[in-house]
Amino acid sequence: xxxxxxxxxxxxxxxxxxxxxxxxxxxxxxxxxxxxxxxxxxxxxxxxxxxxxxxxxxxxxxxxxxxxxxxxxxxxxxxxxxxxxxxxxxxxxxxxxxxxxxxxxxxxxxxxxxxxxxxxxxxxxxxxxxxxxxxxxxxxxxxxxxxxxxxxxxxxxxxxxxxxxxxxxxxxxxxxxxxxxxxxxxxxxxxxxxxxxxxxxxxxxxxxxxxxxxxxxxxxxxxxxxxxxxxxxxxxxxxxxxxxxxxxxxxxxxxxxxxxxxxxxxxxxxxxxxxxxxxxxxxxxxxxxxxxxxxxxxxxxxxxxxxxxxxxxxxxxxxxxxxxxxxxxxxxxxxxxxxxxxxxxxxxxxxxxxxxxxxxxxxxxxxxxxxxxxxxxxxxxxxxxxxxxxxxxxxxxxxxxxxxxxxxxxxxxxxxxxxxxxxxxxxxxxxxxxxxxxxxxxxxxxxxxxxxxxxxxxxxxxxxxxxxxxxxxxxx
Ligand SMILES: Cc1cc2nc3c(=O)[nH]c(=O)nc-3n(C[C@H](O)[C@H](O)[C@H](O)COP(=O)(O)OP(=O)(O)OC[C@H]3O[C@@H](n4cnc5c(N)ncnc54)[C@H](O)[C@@H]3O)c2cc1C
Ligand SMILES: NC(=O)c1ccc[n+]([C@@H]2O[C@H](COP(=O)([O-])OP(=O)(O)OC[C@H]3O[C@@H](n4cnc5c(N)ncnc54)[C@H](O)[C@@H]3O)[C@@H](O)[C@H]2O)c1
Numbered sequence: 394x395x396x397x398x399x400x401x402x403x404x405x406x407x408x409x410x411x412x413x414x415x416x417x418x419x420x421x422x423x424x425x426x427x428x429x430x431x432x433x434x435x436x437x438x439x440x441x442x443x444x445x446x447x448x449x450x451x452x453x454x455x456x457x458x459x460x461x462x463x464x465x466x467x468x469x470x471x472x473x474x475x476x477x478x479x480x481x482x483x484x485x486x487x488x489x490x491x492x493x494x495x496x497x498x499x500x501x502x503x504x505x506x507x508x509x510x511x512x513x514x515x516x517x518x519x520x521x522x523x524x525x526x527x528x529x530x531x532x533x534x535x536x537x538x539x540x541x542x543x544x545x546x547x548x549x550x551x552x553x554x555x556x557x558x559x560x561x562x563x564x565x566x567x568x569x570x571x572x573x574x575x576x577x578x579x580x581x582x583x584x585x586x587x588x589x590x591x592x593x594x595x596x597x598x599x600x601x602x603x604x605x606x607x608x609x610x611x612x613x614x615x616x617x618x619x620x621x622x623x624x625x626x627x628x629x630x631x632x633x634x635x636x637x638x639x640x641x642x643x644x645x646x647x648x649x650x651x652x653x654x655x656x657x658x659x660x661x662x663x664x665x666x667x668x669x670x671x672x673x674x675x676x677x678x679x680x681x682x683x684x685x686x687x688x689x690x691x692x693x694x695x696x697x698x699x700x701x702x703x704x705x706x707x708x709x710x711x712x713x714x715x716x717x718x719x720x721x722x723x724x725x726x727x728x729x730x731x732x733x734x735x736x737x738x739x740x741x742x743x744x745x746x747x748x749x750x751x752x753x754x755x756x757x758x759x760x761x762x763x764x765x766x767x768x769x770x771x772x773x774x775x776x777x778x779x780x781x782x783x784x785x786x787x788x789x790x791x792x793x794x795x796x797x798x799x800x801x802x803x804x805x806x807x808x809x810x811x812x813x814x815x816x817x818x819x820x821x822x823x824x825x826x827x828x829x830x831x832x833x834x835x836x837x838x839x840x841x842x843x844x845x846x847x848x849x850x851x852x853x854x855x856x857x858x859x860x861x862x863x864x865x866x867x868x869x
Pocket of ligand 2: 547576577578579580581582584599600601602606607608633634635636668669670671721722723752753754755
């Protein structure tokens, strides 16, 4: 315990980032407190990963069981498949309650003090907590800020939470609108279009940029579009943005060309999900009391060790992690950053290796990746002076996928031609979110495709799609 302080570590925000940091701090012997103003578990547990994956799991089963053609190819026939919207919503809500309870108990069991209220830095190594009952100030050797993020709603869009809503309300599945517009084809847009289309809604997917799924590798995005969008009841509008959205019945959406800003058409739909990204929840954190200014996009500036910066200089004993620093808005990235922050405050110099952090969209089939897209790899090659090559393999050549009659998908491995170092791996296909981890481990140790091609994969497994892609690189 640091002499003269109430705690060794105080964490503001009990999302997955704060939780990960707290668990690691306890394992390092630090007396730790965590401050939470809202729901324990933050976005991921209450309004993000957990409820959305519960909805995807249930709606994915409906899709599978209603796919008579696929079932027949396996010799199976079943009758009408029914579902109850409220029962699916209850599954998601119950899972949230369970995981929120488990997370809170894990903190209590380990001796992390949970303080409810709004936390604010009130000077060097000081935090003030405001509750309905008043204010109290505590001191800590170190402070971690993990306040997370909230949905971004572009100007002109009015959210009423009922007919026009963000994922915060969407995960509650309070209605199944007959016709729903989804604004944005990123992670949330894709996952919700998977849920809604499986449950029988008609969708119009609107993307401002010139291609759908702009954040994903191009080959993967094109194939994903052919499987996840085109055959389903989803109309797409690309290069078009929602200039104005008025809630009601119907919801009125004014669309305009993203490049020219010219007005295009007006849609009248039953509901609209706004999935246009997230912004950091970094207001009123008391950062001015220690001379810290937010960056241009309101993220907290940090260095590679997660130390908060003021004018480029480290602010001693102040750290920030998670969505609020804007490096990679993912749950596992937030908790990895929490662990790295604690390691550095313990005097062990460590940084986060973003290149090896995987990401996945839990659609049916799934999309996953780790490392660079082909475009980013070529750009890096140009600045660092190396050539890039790719190797692809397809689920339609994989015995396990063939046995399941589930063969839509591909794997793409991107590597340097000089050293063979793997720079990125992208998978679209069944279980892609699990398959990506061997590639993440390979990238973490900067392995070459030549080494990976000699790894032995069990047969018949889906993981052989990676084996095939590695081996193909040796003969190309
Ligand atoms: C619909 C959806 C689905 C998602 N699915 C996935 C997924 O499948 N996989 C994945 O990796 N990521 C997913 N994400 C992203 C993931 O939820 C976030 O990356 C993650 O929650 C970030 O964690 P965090 O700890 O930084 O912040 P948060 O989870 O946002 O937690 C921050 C916490 O801090 C509290 N807080 C803020 N300010 C204060 C203050 N001053 N005082 C006290 N408390 C404060 C907030 O109340 C909140 O509880 C999803 C997000 C959404 C919206
Ligand atoms: N499976 C997962 O890991 C998962 C799932 C959901 C969310 N998340 C996280 O949550 C964050 C937010 O997700 P998201 O899908 O909202 O953001 P995103 O950044 O992934 O996608 C937003 C999309 O909306 C488009 N857009 C923005 N404004 C628009 C407008 N006015 N009209 C039309 N299109 C517009 C953007 O071009 C972009 O393609 C992501 O950064 C992601 O990291 C992760």
